[in-house]
Amino acid sequence: MPDCPDSDEFLLQATGRGDMAAFSRIVERHQTWAWRVAYRFTGTEEDASDIVQEAFLRLLDASGRYRPTAKFRTYFYQIISRLCLDQAKRKQPLLLETVPDTPDPSPDITDTMMRRENAIAVRAALDALLPNQRLAIVLRYDENLGYEEIASALETTTKAVERLLARGRERLRDMLGRRENFF
Amino acid sequence: MWSCAKNRKHLNAYVDGELPDRARREVEHHLSGCSDCALELDSLRGLAPLLRNEDVPPIPAGLSARILAEAAIRQRRNMVEKTSGRKWPEFLFQLWLVRGATTAALVVGLAMGGWMAWTSQRSSDLEPWMTVANTESAARSIYAFDVLGAEPQGSIEAATLALLANGR
Numbered sequence: 001m002p003d004c005p006d007s008d009e010f011l012l013q014a015t016g017r018g019d020m021a022a023f024s025r026i027v028e029r030h031q032t033w034a035w036r037v038a039y040r041f042t043g044t045e046e047d048a049s050d051i052v053q054e055a056f057l058r059l060l061d062a063s064g065r066y067r068p069t070a071k072f073r074t075y076f077y078q079i080i081s082r083l084c085l086d087q088a089k090r091k092q093p094l095l096l097e098t099v100p101d102t103p104d105p106s107p108d109i110t111d112t113m114m115r116r117e118n119a120i121a122v123r124a125a126l127d128a129l130l131p132n133q134r135l136a137i138v139l140r141y142d143e144n145l146g147y148e149e150i151a152s153a154l155e156t157t158t159k160a161v162e163r164l165l166a167r168g169r170e171r172l173r174d175m176l177g178r179r180e181n182f183f
Numbered sequence: 184m185w186s187c188a189k190n191r192k193h194l195n196a197y198v199d200g201e202l203p204d205r206a207r208r209e210v211e212h213h214l215s216g217c218s219d220c221a222l223e224l225d226s227l228r229g230l231a232p233l234l235r236n237e238d239v240p241p242i243p244a245g246l247s248a249r250i251l252a253e254a255a256i257r258q259r260r261n262m263v264e265k266t267s268g269r270k271w272p273e274f275l276f277q278l279w280l281v282r283g284a285t286t287a288a289l290v291v292g293l294a295m296g297g298w299m300a301w302t303s304q305r306s307s308d309l310e311p312w313m314t315v316a317n318t319e320s321a322a323r324s325i326y327a328f329d330v331l332g333a334e335p336q337g338s339i340e341a342a343t344l345a346l347l348a349n350g351r
């Protein structure tokens with residue numbers, strides 16, 4: 001609700017009028033999920049930090065023109081998504097075709113090691129996706145967004161989101177399915 | 184009954200709970216009589232536990248302070264540009280920035296970082312003293328300026344380096 005003085009929409013408008021306290025509340029409130037999206041997308045702390053910082057600064061720059069017709073989150077997801085995809089364009093594509101081989105698990109392998117291995121395999125699989133597939137997957141699984149919300153974040157249609165998710169999942173299953181313990 | 188091919192086309196939306204009722208019933212009807220598609224569904228659903236975000240590290244300490252420091256610089260800069268009535272020549276602004284604003288912005292950033300930590304423990308209303316533009320007219324004059332067009336990207340370090348490069 002834009003009328004509520006603690007709503008994101010209200011705070012962003014206040015930021016647009018020069019209220020830096022409002023801006024710092026926005027940062028405080030949204031940095032965790034912004035970080036989660038950026039990190040899951042990029043896989044590195046350095047790239048994720050750059051994206052999060054730039055996302056908030058763009059928000060600041062745009063705050064003077066912000067009208068609460070767009071929900072704050074939708075708006076911010078859009079900013080972060082653009083930055084993620086720009087970052088992917090700048091980075092050399094990794095062209096990972098295979099998940100690195102992992103040694104045969106010994107009988108006393110610990111849960112921690114298994115989790116670590118799985119995390120590495122999942123990272124490699126995510127990196128092998130096309131950037132917009134990866135972003136759709138992150139927004140779906142990490143942020144639990146519906147097709148409509150993902151579509152507005154990626155500035156595309158819900159049909160396109162459905163296709164991105166379907167292809168992304170197909171690729172993920174191809175890559176992760178090679179590890180027998182997964183499926 | 185739908186063909187397997189047609190069913191598979193809708194399986195992703197089905198898993199995501201995005202199918203309209205009619206199509207959802209069709210998918211369920213098909214699944215009840217097709218073990219291949221049921222296996223495919225299991226496999227799709229099997230991705231969710233794998234993709235659980237257990238590997239996300241905590242947000243780096245100091246990131247929010249850095250954001251706020253950078254934000255304070257931009258605010259000051261916009262204010263200076265607006266109150267001076269025109270865009271400053273780049274070297275003048277850089278000189279001003281490095282001489283005074285870097286320190287000021289760092290102090291502001293650190294103060295705001297501390298302030299955020301403090302308010303996260305004790306939620307309070309916005310403090311009026313945190314408002315950079317104290318008066319409505321100042322705020323108006325600052326924000327009538329469109330910041331997007333004239334915005335060199337960069338950090339304190341970048342500005343400092345740029346100044347040093349110019350000085351050579």
Ligand SMILES: [Zn+2]
Pocket residue numbers: 186187188190213217219220221
């Ligand atoms: Zn079937």
